[in-house]
Amino acid sequence: MKEILRTNDAVLVSAVTALLDGADIAHMVLDQNMSVLEGSLGVLPRRVLVADDELAAARQLLTDAGLAHELRPHNP
Template identity: 80%
Template sequence: MRELLRTNDLVLVSAVEALLDGAGIGHLLLDQNMSVIEGSLGVLPRRLLVGDDDLAAAQRLLTEAGLGHELRHDR
């Protein structure tokens, strides 16, 4: 699996998950339960991962949706 994006923006996470679901691209959201440790401050970013084979399609989908600036190109 490869990291598609990392963000503290829960609305963005929800929107990207909806896009991926709509496109049939499986994904995994990590660090969503870290609020227990951080005290619900939203300081720790959530990471959204997709399969290696789906990475290019997921990046293209987010770029076409105007969210290309959120992508983690270095991962």
């Protein structure tokens, strides 16, 4: 799995996961439940990871959705 996005914006994470779900791209969100430990301050970013073999498709999907500026730098 490769990290494609890191953000404190819960709405953005929700939108990205909805796009990935709609395209049947395997993904997972890490650190989603860390808000319990941090007191819901939004300090710890959530990370969205996609399957290695679907990274290019996920990047293209999010770029097409106008979210290219949110993507992590591509490290092959």
